[in-house]
Amino acid sequence: MKKRRLQWLMAMGMVWAACFLFPARFLTVPAHASADDRPIYIVHVHDTINPGLQDFIEHAIETAEKDSAECLIIELDTPGGLVTAMRGIVKAMMNAKVPTVVYVSPSGAQAASAGVFITAAADVAAMAPGTNIGAAHPVTATGGDVPETMNEKVLNDLVAFVKSIAEERGRNAKWLEEAVRKSVSVTAEEAFAQNVVDLVAQDLPDLLKQLDGWQVQRKGYQRTIHTHGKAMVPIEPGWRHKVLRAISNPNIAYILLMIGLAGLYFELSQPGVVLPGVIGAISLVLAFYAMQTIPVNYAGFILIVLAIIFFILEIKVASYGMLSLAGTLCLILGSLMLFHVPGQPFRVAMPVFIPTVLTVSAFFAGVAALVFRAQMKRPQVGVEALIGAEGTVTQALNPEGKVFVQGELWSAESDRPIAEGARVRVVAVRNLKLHVTGINDK
Incomplete structure (x- = not known):
């Protein structure tokens, strides 16, 4: 019994020794x-x-x-x-x-x-x-x-x-x-x-x-x-390689950059539209990814960003188009310089550059004009919308009475008596009471 056990232990020891002495043969198999x-x-x-x-x-x-x-x-x-x-x-x-x-x-x-x-x-x-x-x-x-x-x-x-x-x-x-x-x-x-x-x-x-x-x-x-x-x-x-090969062309990277900036600009000028902002953000990410592999002149990139700032300021400041003109000029110069790196014989192709700059500049200027016009437009709702509205006297004003303005009956007052049925114009609103003046019939 002891002899059999000793033989079994010796066999196990030989197996373990073989595994340690020849690990490559017993434990691993090369791929080739x-x-x-x-x-x-x-x-x-x-x-x-x-x-x-x-x-x-x-x-x-x-x-x-x-x-x-x-x-x-x-x-x-x-x-x-x-x-x-x-x-x-x-x-x-x-x-x-x-x-x-x-x-x-x-x-x-x-x-x-x-x-x-x-x-x-x-x-x-x-x-x-x-x-x-x-x-x-x-x-x-x-x-x-x-x-x-x-x-x-x-x-x-x-x-x-x-x-x-x-x-x-x-x-x-x-x-x-x-x-x-x-x-x-x-x-x-x-x-x-x-x-x-x-x-x-x-x-x-x-x-x-x-x-x-x-x-x-x-x-x-x-x-x-x-x-x-x-x-x-x-x-x-x-x-990953397919996307990178598609967007690594300087012309494609430039177009993506312009779409991205235009989308974000529209979202900032018209908050809540969402879709242009989403498209703009995705386009910018793709453009920045492509620009990691393309030599970029950062002076050109800064000029393009400065152009966007000028277009945004056009919304806030009444510059009579001067900021839009400055933004267009910066956009043109920045686009010409963007991939024009010394020692690298390539840049944005003119057939891509010219229509892109014209389209993007027109878009920025158009959005700025729409926003400026909306800001200058007279309010269409609320108390402010009543200023300048015309109506009819339903109860003689002497100096107080009733007038019918924009489909509603209002309490009103006037500096002089106005007979019932006369036409009046609202000049002020005080505590939900209209102050009106008469309109001379022609």
Whole structure:
């Protein structure tokens, strides 16, 4: 009996010892225990380069790193976008702990302007036949040239940036510099021949076939990509990324700001309407959220707020339109300056700016005029409404009697006798007794 108990205790001790000596084997199972289990993540980018897209790409890279993905494929089709968002995406790709593949696809797609930098920053750059890449010269948000005083500074900065990417990734630095300086553009086959991209793939299966066994080398990083038999996992943008991508456009952020200020202004001038205030508050929150990701010139923002203050004062102060004029001027200057940050070649587009300023200014001035007219209008109810009203004497005034005014019979008095049936006008009200004067019949 004692021998059996001793054997049982020895067995239990061996089990506990094994658990402590080999915890990884007995207590944990890695999410991807072998290289064969690594998935291939893919994201589809068919949009302008904006802060919302930057946030989504950074999220996709973090997800791929966390899940030890084999690689992250970015299917790209973009006309370009904001420099700041492009720099953020390139930075995330250059420092990613998983191989990144940019595939300009499908046929007819392009990697223009900011898309050139993103394609060049990938570990593997690929294009589908019928696509093109290039035209990376910086322009403003409206498509015009950057002002001459700023053009050289911005251009030289972007040239240095794209050359550093080319040197890091072993691409054709000379062609990439010309894409920025001269807006040159090439087809997929020409880009491959000039070492701008690494391969040309007919479609996604062809891309995966060519990627299988591809060696990715960076400073302190080396990986062989294996794609055969790997699961393809798409990464879809969540509601947060969708909203941010929609409102990160400076034009949309500006319109939301104007709607928000107009709604709150209407609610303050006409308390109790509620709906304009609710819409205004929501629009302002969305505008402020977007402005966190867009470089903002706060002098412009302060001028817009000052314009709202002037419009509100127009309601309280009889300035004969001078405050409304000052508010309109501040609104125009503030709108021009709002996203005009030195070094950033974009601002509110004129087709958006002009009708928005005119509409909002007219709205503010119209509401101020309505409120001012309501304040100056003679009261329609109460004792004050009787002043100036006309009526008929029903009981002769000598000096007191009765008059019929606004459908009611009132006690009245007059400074001189007035006969019954005569027409009178109310000039004062004292203790619910009307003081009237006669009206001469013509």
